[in-house]
Amino acid sequence: MSGSIKDRVAIIGMGCTRFGELWGKGPSDLIVEAVNEALADAGIEIKDIEAAWAGSIFSGHGGRSVSEPLRLQFKPVSHCVNACASGHDAVRNASYSVAAGIYDIVLAVGFEKLKDEGTSGLPGMDNLTHTHAVATMPGMFAMMATKYFHRYGLSPQEGKTMLAKISVKSHYNGSMNPKAHLRNVLTVERVLNAPIIAWPLGLFDCCGVSDGGAAAIITSAELAKKFRPDPVYIKALQICASPTSGRLTTDYDFTHVEEGYRAGLAAYKEAGIKNPRKEISMAEVHDCFSITEAVTMEDLQFSQRGKVKEDIDAGTFELTGALPVQPDGGLKCFGHPIGASGIRMLYELYLQLQGRADKRQIKNPKLGLAHNMGHEPLAPTVSVCIVGL
Amino acid sequence: MIGITSYGAYIPWHRIDRQKFAKAWGGFAIPGERAIAYYDEDSVTMAVGAAIDCLTDLDPATVDGLFFATTTSPYKEKLCSATMALALHLRRDIQTSDVTGSLRSGTTALGFALDAVKAGRASNILVAASDTRMAPPSGINEQALGDSAGAILVGKKNVIAEILDSYSVSDELAATWRSENDTFIRAWEDRMVMDESYSRVMPEVLSGVMNKCGLSPKDFAKVVFDPPGDVRRHGRVASELGFDATQLLDPAGIFMNVGLLGSAMPFVMLISALEQAEPGEKILFAGYGNGADAFVLQVTNAIKKLGARRGFSKHLESKHMMENYNDYLRWREIVPLDQARRPDRGPISVSAIWRQRKDLLGLWGIKCRQCQTPQYDNGGITTTPIRVCAVCGAVDDFDDYDFSRKKATVFSYTLDQLAPAPDPPSSVVLIDFEDGGRMLFDLTDRNPAEVQVGMKVEMTFRKVYFNRGIANYYWKARPIRC
Numbered sequence: 001m002s003g004s005i006k007d008r009v010a011i012i013g014m015g016c017t018r019f020g021e022l023w024g025k026g027p028s029d030l031i032v033e034a035v036n037e038a039l040a041d042a043g044i045e046i047k048d049i050e051a052a053w054a055g056s057i058f059s060g061h062g063g064r065s066v067s068e069p070l071r072l073q074f075k076p077v078s079h080c081v082n083a084c085a086s087g088h089d090a091v092r093n094a095s096y097s098v099a100a101g102i103y104d105i106v107l108a109v110g111f112e113k114l115k116d117e118g119t120s121g122l123p124g125m126d127n128l129t130h131t132h133a134v135a136t137m138p139g140m141f142a143m144m145a146t147k148y149f150h151r152y153g154l155s156p157q158e159g160k161t162m163l164a165k166i167s168v169k170s171h172y173n174g175s176m177n178p179k180a181h182l183r184n185v186l187t188v189e190r191v192l193n194a195p196i197i198a199w200p201l202g203l204f205d206c207c208g209v210s211d212g213g214a215a216a217i218i219t220s221a222e223l224a225k226k227f228r229p230d231p232v233y234i235k236a237l238q239i240c241a242s243p244t245s246g247r248l249t250t251d252y253d254f255t256h257v258e259e260g261y262r263a264g265l266a267a268y269k270e271a272g273i274k275n276p277r278k279e280i281s282m283a284e285v286h287d288c289f290s291i292t293e294a295v296t297m298e299d300l301q302f303s304q305r306g307k308v309k310e311d312i313d314a315g316t317f318e319l320t321g322a323l324p325v326q327p328d329g330g331l332k333c334f335g336h337p338i339g340a341s342g343i344r345m346l347y348e349l350y351l352q353l354q355g356r357a358d359k360r361q362i363k364n365p366k367l368g369l370a371h372n373m374g375h376e377p378l379a380p381t382v383s384v385c386i387v388g389l
Numbered sequence: 390m391i392g393i394t395s396y397g398a399y400i401p402w403h404r405i406d407r408q409k410f411a412k413a414w415g416g417f418a419i420p421g422e423r424a425i426a427y428y429d430e431d432s433v434t435m436a437v438g439a440a441i442d443c444l445t446d447l448d449p450a451t452v453d454g455l456f457f458a459t460t461t462s463p464y465k466e467k468l469c470s471a472t473m474a475l476a477l478h479l480r481r482d483i484q485t486s487d488v489t490g491s492l493r494s495g496t497t498a499l500g501f502a503l504d505a506v507k508a509g510r511a512s513n514i515l516v517a518a519s520d521t522r523m524a525p526p527s528g529i530n531e532q533a534l535g536d537s538a539g540a541i542l543v544g545k546k547n548v549i550a551e552i553l554d555s556y557s558v559s560d561e562l563a564a565t566w567r568s569e570n571d572t573f574i575r576a577w578e579d580r581m582v583m584d585e586s587y588s589r590v591m592p593e594v595l596s597g598v599m600n601k602c603g604l605s606p607k608d609f610a611k612v613v614f615d616p617p618g619d620v621r622r623h624g625r626v627a628s629e630l631g632f633d634a635t636q637l638l639d640p641a642g643i644f645m646n647v648g649l650l651g652s653a654m655p656f657v658m659l660i661s662a663l664e665q666a667e668p669g670e671k672i673l674f675a676g677y678g679n680g681a682d683a684f685v686l687q688v689t690n691a692i693k694k695l696g697a698r699r700g701f702s703k704h705l706e707s708k709h710m711m712e713n714y715n716d717y718l719r720w721r722e723i724v725p726l727d728q729a730r731r732p733d734r735g736p737i738s739v740s741a742i743w744r745q746r747k748d749l750l751g752l753w754g755i756k757c758r759q760c761q762t763p764q765y766d767n768g769g770i771t772t773t774p775i776r777v778c779a780v781c782g783a784v785d786d787f788d789d790y791d792f793s794r795k796k797a798t799v800f801s802y803t804l805d806q807l808a809p810a811p812d813p814p815s816s817v818v819l820i821d822f823e824d825g826g827r828m829l830f831d832l833t834d835r836n837p838a839e840v841q842v843g844m845k846v847e848m849t850f851r852k853v854y855f856n857r858g859i860a861n862y863y864w865k866a867r868p869i870r871c
Contacts, residue, residue: 124733133817247766
């Protein structure tokens with residue numbers, strides 16, 4: 001593999017809806033609102049879009065899901081369905097089309113309308129034979145926490161306290177974000193005393209379930225500065241899909257995510273990053289559950305294996321720490337409208353890099369990393385995107 | 390010599406103190422406790438449990454037929470024994486039959502098995518009797534009934550109890566019945582039924598078979614026959630025939646600890662008798678229900694060589710007392726309940742479960758011929774069947790590998806409060822099998838407080854879903870029972 005996306009394309013406009021239980025809004029609202037903000041941000045019109053990529057898994061089927069609400073006039077539109085990495089995959093394919101010299105201005109839009117089910121959690125994902133063990137997504141990730149505590153000798157209290165600090169940090173950041181779904185400030189005590197959802201994970205270890213949409217307009221690096229003085233350049237776009245061997249063979253330790261580690265390695269190589277902990281200024285990672293964020297810190301080499309607790313205790317990932325993580329509040333506060341999350345993460349990194357993050361502004365960020373993890377730890381698909389000035 | 394060559398039993402882990410019924414409804418409680426099938430158990434799963442016990446140390450490929458005896462088949466039209474045959478790894482060129490409709494369907498099926506072996510149509514036939522009968526809530530029968538299964542293998546080699554002869558009586562009067570639309574058993578005034586049916590039919594069939602063989606009560610070490618709803622009538626029949634108390638396999642122990650077991654009752658009683666039997670002893674055995682079937686058995690020396698099984702006595706000891714009566718109502722789906730606010734599960738695809746019948750019902754996985762790694766996958770739409778080895782990438786170069794009899798260790802687990810479960814929390818384990826292979830399974834028959842990493846588990850055949858009129862049977866893990 002010789003090619004690299006680094007500095008070949010740039011984001012010139014982004015939009016993001018408020019995330020939440022948007023009872024009064026449908027998929028069309030989410031798409032149109034996110035795209036209109038992105039178009040205005042880029043200073044272009046819908047007719048300037050030459051091609052589009054949609055990312056969603058439950059809402060919409062096919063490219064028409066996006067062309068229809070936007071009335072895109074007879075343009076090529078594709079639909080990326082790649083679990084929680086669908087949004088990043090839309091950005092990835094859109095970016096490649098520009099890098100290939102096919103188009104000058106393209107749109108990636110992620111959206112998901114989850115709150116039309118009348119039930120909690122995600123819509124059903126039973127297998128065809130209904131022989132899956134009856135665990136929810138919290139249950140599947142809880143098993144990783146069980147194993148992490150067991151392997152590193154953390155008592156339930158120690159382990160849960162470590163995880164609680166992750167949620168407290170994210171809620172603090174999210175409380176300053178008008179677009180976040182959950183904007184309440186938490187305490188470690190409150191997190192620890194919350195009802196158990198799937199042992200050992202409690203209510204505040206789990207992200208919310210929300211509706212939302214987010215969009216990015218991408219052009220070539222050559223053209224980018226014609227649209228704005230501060231385009232954000234793509235440094236790496238990697239996706240790693242699981243061969244699903246961890247569920248079948250006994251050598252997988254269930255305290256890391258191999259696909260996350262490998263997606264990180266590939267992205268660092270593509271971006272020319274040698275020391276991720278020092279070089280990455282901030283990260284938006286897939287904190288569907290607190291344990292996922294903890295393990296991801298190790299997979300992305302921000303923390304040493306088994307040592308994330310030390311970094312959490314030291315405040316490394318807080319907004320004022322050495323490597324702020326979830327500056328916008330993360331999935332924890334935004335919830336996880338599947339297709340929208342990846343682009344919502346890029347939206348925060350984009351604002352931060354341009355100095356537009358208001359109260360959440362990190363000092364002088366240079367490189368931001370966004371990470372999505374689809375499916376569950378035994379068989380995930382992980383995306384890592386790195387963007388910078 | 391033709392006779393019984395092996396036996397096995399199954400009693401559900403869950404028991405309820407009969408005081409719980411009286412506490413819920415008021416009124417009188419029969420002393421003792423009864424067995425209650427868990428929410429994922431039915432007559433089929435319990436029969437499979439008993440049959441697996443019966444086939445301990447035996448090659449399932451030697452079985453030429455499977456008869457499933459029950460009054461509580463999950464189907465009016467579909468053969469349960471054909472499903473069970475896959476779970477038990479029996480051959481395809483065998484006789485499978487469900488014998489239903491009578492409380493003596495077990496002994497009737499035993500007669501059919503005897504005839505088939507005598508006629509040379511089969512060498513070994515497995516008969517499994519199992520019942521999960523329900524009585525209307527709040528009545529005394531709700532306390533009296535119990536759920537269990539027994540299995541008996543009939544054959545010619547290594548006979549532990551020769552069947553010398555048999556005798557049957559047909560009687561139109563049914564002590565209990567259920568119409569096509571009845572969930573719960575119905576009964577006539579029991580004194581009339583006792584007088585006119587049980588107390589006439591049972592002596593008639595026992596005397597009939599003794600006369601046929603030229604034997605009298607003194608020739609028998611044990612007399613084993615099932616009791617009616619009024620257990621006292623059982624002893625009266627025995628004493629009127631001239632048996633003394635030492636000869637009688639007293640059903641009170643089973644009644645007090647497990648319940649009245651429907652078509653499984655005579656089998657479970659016989660199995661408890663065989664566990665104590667000595668070579669040379671004769672056993673008089675009968676089952677009642679719209680008439681009766683009786684058999685004369687002669688225990689052989691081979692009974693001492695039969696390997697250890699869980700049988701009646703070990704299953705009896707291995708139990709977990711239920712906290713309350715409500716769970717019984719919930720597990721047996723007697724009352725409509727609020728549904729968990731979770732997404733509906735999709736429909737069952739008959740073609741999908743048929744295509745994977747060997748993996749799903751038999752828990753067959755693969756062992757890679759190149760890297761020797763055992764593998765099993767119950768994962769999803771595109772991951773099964775396994776065509777490419779997860780370790781070395783070999784394609785279609787596998788041998789079949791039986792995971793159903795392997796023990797395993799819990800590698801990780803969760804107790805999921807959000808997942809819909811008839812007995813929350815939904816307990817899910819990622820298990821490592823003793824000789825390789827890993828998979829995620831539901832954990833059943835567990836105490837949530839005792840679930841931990843490193844716990845030893847075994848596999849058990851259960852009902853996991855019901856949709857489109859299809860009972861979806863599959864395997865779960867459970868802490869090693871006993």
